[in-house]
Amino acid sequence: MIPLVLYIAIFAAAFFIVRLGVRRLTERHDYTALKTVTFGDESAVRPDRWASVISILTIFLLWGAFTGSKWVPVHAPGPFVGDTQFTYTSEAPDGTRDDATVFVRVFEVGAEVAEPEIDPGDGFAKNDTITVGAWRTKLLSFDQNDEITRKDGAHIVAIDGQPVEAGGEVRTDAGRIAITSKGSINYEPPKGMQMEPIWLPPPEAVVARVAEIAGRGYQNFTLWEHLGWSLYRVILGFILGAAVGIPLGYAMGLSDWFRGWFDPIVEFMRPVPPLALIPLVIIWAGIGESGKIILLFLAALWIMTIAARAGVSGVNITKVHAAYSLGASRWQILRHVIIPNSLPEIFTGARVAMGVCWGTVVAAELVAAEKGAGMMIMVASRFQLTDIVIMGIILIGVIGYGIDILFRIAERWLVPWKGRS
Amino acid sequence: MTGLSIENISMRFDLPNGSHVQALKDVSLHLNPGELLSVLGPSGCGKTTLLNIVAGFLAPTGGRIVLNGHAVRGPDAERGMVFQQGALFEWMNVRDNVSFGPRMAGRRAADYGQEVDHLLDVVGLRDFKEKAIYELSGGMQQRVALARCLANDPDVILMDEPLGALDALTREKMQGLVLKLWKETGKTIILITHSVEEALLLGERLLVMAPRPGRIHTEYRLPFADMGVGQDLREVKKHPEFGQRREEILGMIWDMEEEIMGRAEEAGA
Numbered sequence: 001m002i003p004l005v006l007y008i009a010i011f012a013a014a015f016f017i018v019r020l021g022v023r024r025l026t027e028r029h030d031y032t033a034l035k036t037v038t039f040g041d042e043s044a045v046r047p048d049r050w051a052s053v054i055s056i057l058t059i060f061l062l063w064g065a066f067t068g069s070k071w072v073p074v075h076a077p078g079p080f081v082g083d084t085q086f087t088y089t090s091e092a093p094d095g096t097r098d099d100a101t102v103f104v105r106v107f108e109v110g111a112e113v114a115e116p117e118i119d120p121g122d123g124f125a126k127n128d129t130i131t132v133g134a135w136r137t138k139l140l141s142f143d144q145n146d147e148i149t150r151k152d153g154a155h156i157v158a159i160d161g162q163p164v165e166a167g168g169e170v171r172t173d174a175g176r177i178a179i180t181s182k183g184s185i186n187y188e189p190p191k192g193m194q195m196e197p198i199w200l201p202p203p204e205a206v207v208a209r210v211a212e213i214a215g216r217g218y219q220n221f222t223l224w225e226h227l228g229w230s231l232y233r234v235i236l237g238f239i240l241g242a243a244v245g246i247p248l249g250y251a252m253g254l255s256d257w258f259r260g261w262f263d264p265i266v267e268f269m270r271p272v273p274p275l276a277l278i279p280l281v282i283i284w285a286g287i288g289e290s291g292k293i294i295l296l297f298l299a300a301l302w303i304m305t306i307a308a309r310a311g312v313s314g315v316n317i318t319k320v321h322a323a324y325s326l327g328a329s330r331w332q333i334l335r336h337v338i339i340p341n342s343l344p345e346i347f348t349g350a351r352v353a354m355g356v357c358w359g360t361v362v363a364a365e366l367v368a369a370e371k372g373a374g375m376m377i378m379v380a381s382r383f384q385l386t387d388i389v390i391m392g393i394i395l396i397g398v399i400g401y402g403i404d405i406l407f408r409i410a411e412r413w414l415v416p417w418k419g420r421s
Numbered sequence: 422m423t424g425l426s427i428e429n430i431s432m433r434f435d436l437p438n439g440s441h442v443q444a445l446k447d448v449s450l451h452l453n454p455g456e457l458l459s460v461l462g463p464s465g466c467g468k469t470t471l472l473n474i475v476a477g478f479l480a481p482t483g484g485r486i487v488l489n490g491h492a493v494r495g496p497d498a499e500r501g502m503v504f505q506q507g508a509l510f511e512w513m514n515v516r517d518n519v520s521f522g523p524r525m526a527g528r529r530a531a532d533y534g535q536e537v538d539h540l541l542d543v544v545g546l547r548d549f550k551e552k553a554i555y556e557l558s559g560g561m562q563q564r565v566a567l568a569r570c571l572a573n574d575p576d577v578i579l580m581d582e583p584l585g586a587l588d589a590l591t592r593e594k595m596q597g598l599v600l601k602l603w604k605e606t607g608k609t610i611i612l613i614t615h616s617v618e619e620a621l622l623l624g625e626r627l628l629v630m631a632p633r634p635g636r637i638h639t640e641y642r643l644p645f646a647d648m649g650v651g652q653d654l655r656e657v658k659k660h661p662e663f664g665q666r667r668e669e670i671l672g673m674i675w676d677m678e679e680e681i682m683g684r685a686e687e688a689g690a
Contacts, residue, residue, distance in 0.1 A: 316508075318504045318507050318508040319507070319508055319509075319510065321476070321478055321496065321502060321504070321508070322502060322504060322508040322509075322569075323521070323525075324477075324478075324495075324496035325477075325496045325497070325498065325500055325501055325502040325575075325579075326498060326501070326521050326522040326525060326569070326570075326573050327498030327522055327525050327573060328521075328525040329525070332525050336510070336521070336525070340510070341510075341512070343512075415512075416553065417511035417512060417553065417554070417555050
């Protein structure tokens with residue numbers, strides 16, 4: 001909740017600072033800048049690069065601040081580490097009460113810790129010690145050193161003077177102290193506002209993991225091998241899907257019989273999400289490479305078929321008529337008119353298909369695989385290795401984005417006339 | 422017999438609701454080689470249908486087209502076509518568009534290269550050979566379309582409102598170009614247009630068609646196309662007979678439109 005409020009605050013503050021301060025100095029002097037109507041004119045809305053940069057920095061700033069990163073100068077309050085104490089009041093069956101102090105030492109998980117030396121104190125309830133890792137909890141049988149124990153009928157009635165009974169809890173400066181149903185003390189030191197590394201590790205831990213797994217590997221394969229296998233599966237599956245789907249789509253766009261024969265199949269398979277095919281593919285082909293390739297082939301096939309079919313139906317009939325009256329044969333019309341004219345549609349389809357395939361391969365690897373990006377993060381999550389999971393997610397996103405950019409560059413190069421006729 | 426014969430062409434479209442539309446009824450006409458015929462008529466008179474039948478894109482329900490002694494059965498390189506717009510291939514540059522016909526016929530670049538360059542000179546696109554189609558203005562694109570059609574050396578050129586999408590000034594210039602190309606190449610041309618002035622200026626013969634069913638209403642033989650060759654077309658327009666013909670034909674088409682509107686109102690009432 002607090003990170004969200006901070007995020008909105010940074011969004012608003014950056015807006016005013018950039019608009020009123022920086023923008024004055026770096027005003028653009030092009031044609032669009034002279035447009036007075038921008039609200040409603042989509043072409044006049046250009047991404048503000050300041051906003052993009054600040055947006056990314058804000059994410060890393062909040063991530064670092066709430067995970068105690070060394071890369072970020074400001075931090076949210078961290079978990080309590082050090083010595084503190086609280087007192088409990090035990091009541092004997094005869095109604096007499098006695099206070100005892102619990103000395104707490106909270107240490108960073110993984111660090112060496114020594115039990116605090118204490119004086120047992122007077123009365124029937126004796127002082128206790130707790131050592132507990134930050135973010136962890138500790139169960140304390142307070143009465144094991146007491147003269148009147150729970151077996152004898154003693155029970156806790158107050159913590160630091162605040163009355164409490166079994167099943168209840170109190171919050172003090174020392175942290176949260178709950179009394180279990182059996183009467184033990186369950187102690188939790190103050191957590192602060194930072195995330196525990198097992199939920200969200202700081203950015204430097206993720207970067208360190210990248211270096212480590214790139215070199216040493218994880219689950220028998222290096223990072224690049226995991227990613228490379230995922231990419232290899234996607235590319236092979238996509239190429240096979242396109243190699244079958246594009247000719248099939250052309251045939252459906254050019255022949256009654258093909259259209260009639262394959263229309264029901266394509267229209268039925270199109271709405272089936274590839275993820276729903278994973279169980280069947282595993283039954284048929286197992287969890288090895290062939291199963292993955294078949295799945296990705298199927299994911300790309302229908303998209304490419306429909307794209308090619310749409311490409312054929314998008315050919316302006318006057319172009320076809322013109323080609324015929326210039327003496328072109330059917331084959332020449334396919335080669336010189338229909339195929340080039342459908343390239344923009346094919347590219348759009350290919351971008352969609354690559355996106356779907358990339359998503360599908362990760363999902364398929366999550367279900368079952370020996371290697372691959374999805375398998376890496378799935379196994380890591382079972383061992384609470386959140387840094388590997390986050391690293392995997394970021395790299396999957398970067399690669400997916402990279403594929404899309406490559407397609408856009410190829411499109412601009414191969415289909416320069418798109419949207420300009 | 423040489424030339425293009427349109428023999429008793431009828432075209433009847435059956436509609437799904439059981440009724441039918443008689444788009445053309447018994448249209449007959451003969452064009453000698455080298456004649457330029459312009460066709461006018463209110464919308465729905467079947468002039469584009471007629472052109473598509475001559476081009477071979479549609480089979481008529483009655484009658485036949487005969488070109489130089491053989492019947493037309495489908496599209497062919499002997500009948501070139503110039504469309505209003507959108508018929509150029511954006512994935513080829515100007516020269517590849519113009520040389521499309523010769524290339525499809527399997528001719529070698531050494532063979533057609535000079536011819537294509539000459540045509541590009543004639544239409545004034547010598548410096549635009551390597552340009553992409555989408556870099557050209559509308560008028561230039563139509564010049565490419567004309568050159569592409571001529572590069573194939575067809576016997577007949579069919580033009581479906583080739584200048585309809587151009588602005589008035591460009592259109593006037595292009596009318597001069599069409600006349601020049603017609604005289605230089607001696608092609609038989611059928612030109613469909615919505616503009617009475619254009620039909621008068623370019624048509625050696627002029628056909629006014631009437632709708633429902635589509636048929637030939639009146640045919641004229643005009644002197645203006647010959648006058649216009651190599652002359653300022655605006656001078657031709659000042660000719661007293663030109664103005665008289667224009668008013669006559671405009672009145673004719675106006676009456677047809679009125680009649681259609683009247684019939685539609687009757688049907689509605």
